[in-house]
Amino acid sequence: MALLVLRRLVQTALILLGVAAITFLLLYALPADPARMIAGRSATAQTVANIRRELGLDQPLLVQFWAYLQGIVHGDLGRSYAQKTDVGSLIAARIPATLVLMAAGILVEVLLGLTFGIIAALRRGGAVDRVVMMASFVGVSAPQFVVALLLLYVFAVTLGWFPMSGFGTPAHVVLPAATLGILGAGWYARMVRSAMIDVLNQDYVRTARAKGLSSARIILRHALPNAMLPIIAMIGIDIGQFMGGVVVVEAVYGWPGIGQLAWQAIQQVDIPIIMGVTLVSALAIVLGNLVADIIAPLIDPRIRAR
Amino acid sequence: MFKSWLRNTTIATVLALTPLPSFAQDTPQQGGDIIVTYKDDIATLDPAIGYDWVNWSMIKSLYSRLMDYEPGTANLIPSLAETFGVSDDGLTYTFKLRKGVKFTNGREVVASDVKYSIERAVNPKTQGPGAGFFGSIKGYEDVTGGKTTTLEGIAAPDDSTVIFHLSRPDATFLHVLAINFASVVPNEAVEAAGGDFGKKPVGSGTFVLKDWTIGQHLVFERNPDYFVKDMPYIDKFTVEVGQEPLVALLRLQKGEVDIAGDGIPPAKFLEIKNSADGPKMIVDGEQLQTGYITLNTKVKPLDNLKVRQALNMAINKDRITRILNGRATAANQPLPPLMPGYDKSFTGYAYDVEKAKALLAEAGFPTGFETVLYSTNTDPQPRIAQAIQQDLAAVGVKAEVRALAQANVIAAGGTEGEAPMIWSGGMAWIADFPDPSNFYGPILGCSGAVAGGWNWSWYCNQDIDKRAVAADSMSDPAKVAERSATWGKIFTDIMADAPWIPLINERRVVAKSLRMGGADNIYIDPTRVINYDAIYVKQ
Numbered sequence: 001m002a003l004l005v006l007r008r009l010v011q012t013a014l015i016l017l018g019v020a021a022i023t024f025l026l027l028y029a030l031p032a033d034p035a036r037m038i039a040g041r042s043a044t045a046q047t048v049a050n051i052r053r054e055l056g057l058d059q060p061l062l063v064q065f066w067a068y069l070q071g072i073v074h075g076d077l078g079r080s081y082a083q084k085t086d087v088g089s090l091i092a093a094r095i096p097a098t099l100v101l102m103a104a105g106i107l108v109e110v111l112l113g114l115t116f117g118i119i120a121a122l123r124r125g126g127a128v129d130r131v132v133m134m135a136s137f138v139g140v141s142a143p144q145f146v147v148a149l150l151l152l153y154v155f156a157v158t159l160g161w162f163p164m165s166g167f168g169t170p171a172h173v174v175l176p177a178a179t180l181g182i183l184g185a186g187w188y189a190r191m192v193r194s195a196m197i198d199v200l201n202q203d204y205v206r207t208a209r210a211k212g213l214s215s216a217r218i219i220l221r222h223a224l225p226n227a228m229l230p231i232i233a234m235i236g237i238d239i240g241q242f243m244g245g246v247v248v249v250e251a252v253y254g255w256p257g258i259g260q261l262a263w264q265a266i267q268q269v270d271i272p273i274i275m276g277v278t279l280v281s282a283l284a285i286v287l288g289n290l291v292a293d294i295i296a297p298l299i300d301p302r303i304r305a306r
Numbered sequence: 307m308f309k310s311w312l313r314n315t316t317i318a319t320v321l322a323l324t325p326l327p328s329f330a331q332d333t334p335q336q337g338g339d340i341i342v343t344y345k346d347d348i349a350t351l352d353p354a355i356g357y358d359w360v361n362w363s364m365i366k367s368l369y370s371r372l373m374d375y376e377p378g379t380a381n382l383i384p385s386l387a388e389t390f391g392v393s394d395d396g397l398t399y400t401f402k403l404r405k406g407v408k409f410t411n412g413r414e415v416v417a418s419d420v421k422y423s424i425e426r427a428v429n430p431k432t433q434g435p436g437a438g439f440f441g442s443i444k445g446y447e448d449v450t451g452g453k454t455t456t457l458e459g460i461a462a463p464d465d466s467t468v469i470f471h472l473s474r475p476d477a478t479f480l481h482v483l484a485i486n487f488a489s490v491v492p493n494e495a496v497e498a499a500g501g502d503f504g505k506k507p508v509g510s511g512t513f514v515l516k517d518w519t520i521g522q523h524l525v526f527e528r529n530p531d532y533f534v535k536d537m538p539y540i541d542k543f544t545v546e547v548g549q550e551p552l553v554a555l556l557r558l559q560k561g562e563v564d565i566a567g568d569g570i571p572p573a574k575f576l577e578i579k580n581s582a583d584g585p586k587m588i589v590d591g592e593q594l595q596t597g598y599i600t601l602n603t604k605v606k607p608l609d610n611l612k613v614r615q616a617l618n619m620a621i622n623k624d625r626i627t628r629i630l631n632g633r634a635t636a637a638n639q640p641l642p643p644l645m646p647g648y649d650k651s652f653t654g655y656a657y658d659v660e661k662a663k664a665l666l667a668e669a670g671f672p673t674g675f676e677t678v679l680y681s682t683n684t685d686p687q688p689r690i691a692q693a694i695q696q697d698l699a700a701v702g703v704k705a706e707v708r709a710l711a712q713a714n715v716i717a718a719g720g721t722e723g724e725a726p727m728i729w730s731g732g733m734a735w736i737a738d739f740p741d742p743s744n745f746y747g748p749i750l751g752c753s754g755a756v757a758g759g760w761n762w763s764w765y766c767n768q769d770i771d772k773r774a775v776a777a778d779s780m781s782d783p784a785k786v787a788e789r790s791a792t793w794g795k796i797f798t799d800i801m802a803d804a805p806w807i808p809l810i811n812e813r814r815v816v817a818k819s820l821r822m823g824g825a826d827n828i829y830i831d832p833t834r835v836i837n838y839d840a841i842y843v844k845q
Binding site: 030031032033036037038039040041042043044045046047048050051053054055079082083084085086089090093094097149152153157164165166167250251252253254255256260261264266267268269 | 435757
């Protein structure tokens with residue numbers, strides 16, 4: 001286990017370096033000049049040149065990248081071009097809301113996905129199965145924007161059960177998390193269904209049935225843990241994805257997550273913020289997968305043996 | 307020596323202004339907390355750096371400047387200055403400061419603060435966009451060139467006197483002292499903020515920033531010590547950011563929000579307008595804005611005057627105003643109608659497909675030609691670009707539409723020989739200050755026709771440039787009308803060269819709750835968008 005973690009940490013560092021290099025090169029290769037975006041329209045050519053020099057944008061790309069890497073090693077993600085503030089603190093201010101929405105969204109996804117996946121697996125081929133699979137198909141294909149606005153309109157505007165927008169109380173997180181949950185649950189339901197069907201056909205399940213165990217016990221104690229593996233892996237991926245920001249859901253519900261920060265930075269060519277968010281999100285994907293890899297053998301001893 | 311005219315009457319002017327005819331029925335009242343929403347986060351509240359239309363009005367209210375405008379108008383009035391005078395040659399401006407004005411940190415505002423603040427805005431280290439506005443102050447080049455950090459042309463002989471020495475007469479100089487970049491800031495607060503002054507602002511304006519929760523909200527409270535008595539009216543405004551315009555509108559209709567800063571999404575406009583209380587919630591006003599298509603005079607065949615004139619006749623501008631639900635009017639000259647110097651009698655190029663075809667044939671393109679039209683990629687700009695594309699096709703010109711992110715369009719425009727035509731929608735010129743010269747230099751003058759500039763027509767007419775310099779030297783206040791007319795003629799003469807297709811003057815739309823009072827021109831103030839100093843809550 002220690003070896004796995006160590007190996008993964010080295011991999012993580014290499015992946016982050018690769019992500020940083022590629023993002024950096026792409027951003028600076030774009031035909032858009034951050035200095036001119038800051039300088040605005042009335043600026044003279046000299047003002048633009050001065051801003052470019054002060055930002056270090058007149059330096060060769062490799063020099064700039066090296067300076068950026070040195071900053072990262074010292075925990076400094078640089079300063080935002082547009083906001084003239086430390087990128088680290090801007091991202092840090094967005095982390096709590098991002099984490100809350102990530103956790104709540106994954107919780108809803110998994111609860112819905114497990115419930116309907118198990119039901120569908122048990123009623124395989126029946127009407128219930130078909131309805132669940134159809135619903136999951138609609139769920140995974142629905143545009144975020146539509147689902148978010150629909151929930152907002154019904155539960156916040158019309159019924160007034162939840163606040164329309166903002167962050168702070170548990171009530172605020174319900175609709176954004178429900179949106180993410182509804183959209184993502186379909187993937188989980190399909191995954192759980194096929195894994196369960198697979199497991200339910202295995203000999204040990206038949207043995208358990210023959211022993212006369214209750215079907216609830218068979219499903220929850222014997223079948224489900226073995227069907228959980230792909231789910232754990234999916235949660236790992238979702239952690240990374242949600243940490244990168246869920247732009248549309250954040251926008252509709254005025255959720256102060258990292259996605260809004262990234263979206264605005266992209267429009268302003270605020271490269272230090274884009275770089276920072278990209279790195280945080282890459283780090284989250286790698287860590288999410290690492291956690292999944294660590295948890296998997298705890299659930300399924302066969303992996304540990306390998 | 308000085309042609310001095312005393313204006314001790316600032317307060318009287320401001321107060322006299324309030325009973326504007328359109329809201330004569332209710333008088334402004336003191337008090338009230340309101341909520342304002344915006345989609346984008348507030349970038350910075352540093353007056354030397356902030357330069358977008360959202361933070362512009364907040365910076366206006368956080369700080370004060372030597373000069374300002376009567377709310378809702380383009381009329382200059384002394385603000386931090388009590389009196390001022392201009393020398394006969396237009397090269398020396400002397401200001402006497404109001405006594406007893408305090409920064410919100412408690413210290414009195416003195417003349418050296420004015421000098422410091424402008425030097426800070428010009429200093430390259432500040433990385434501010436506004437340095438160029440102060441180009442007429444003596445010693446400007448030495449500061450931007452990095453030779454020194456103090457402007458030779460600003461003197462503060464005593465605590466209440468500031469003298470500016472200019473290197474050339476500059477008729478716009480009083481406007482320059484009223485723009486945000488000239489806001490007065492206390493040196494000690496800038497230093498204490500350690501490079502983060504934009505998040506920890508200290509000024510002497512109508513409001514004080516009480517709280518800023520990044521990504522969520524900013525709370526502004528009235529400055530009880532503001533030097534104009536009974537200003538502002540509201541006690542507090544909270545700006546909630548990250549709010550989708552559509553949701554902000556729903557919240558406004560429910561009474562949770564007082565001003566939806568981003569206005570009304572095009573898809574909802576007619577629905578709101580036709581609802582029972584709709585008309586009372588919509589503020590729809592003219593702004594100092596012109597939307598245009600640049601015709602690159604350095605790209606073939608647009609280098610041919612006849613071709614540019616033909617294209618000017620080919621566009622159905624009324625159809626484009628319909629795409630915008632009528633929230634715009636057709637334009638025929640670079641200046642918007644609200645700008646001094648706008649020529650009402652000028653007719654420009656009328657829409658005439660047959661004449662356009664004939665002119666193209668005359669120019670040697672009887673079957674038209676192929677070209678590229680750039681546009682930004684946010685709605686409704688690509689739709690407008692498509693309408694332009696169809697109109698061009700009707701005269702035989704096949705234009706490929708390239709809808710790109712704003713930064714990429716700006717980069718293409720500033721690269722010589724790159725973009726034949728650009729539709730300016732989404733980045734159209736909105737005046738920095740209400741003076742016609744502001745529509746010339748960077749976007750139509752020779753100085754802007756450089757790599758990285760904003761003169762995307764790459765139009766450079768030396769004769770016009772000379773006339774522009776002459777007009778800007780007319781700094782005698784008695785000649786204001788004459789100067790405006792001179793400028794007006796410059797712009798209509800430019801149209802003879804047809805470097806632009808002036809398309810539309812877009813109006814701004816703000817949505818406000820029923821309890822908000824104040825005339826429309828307070829919500830779409832020509833110099834600051836929403837004028838937080840002048841809006842009020844009806845009791």
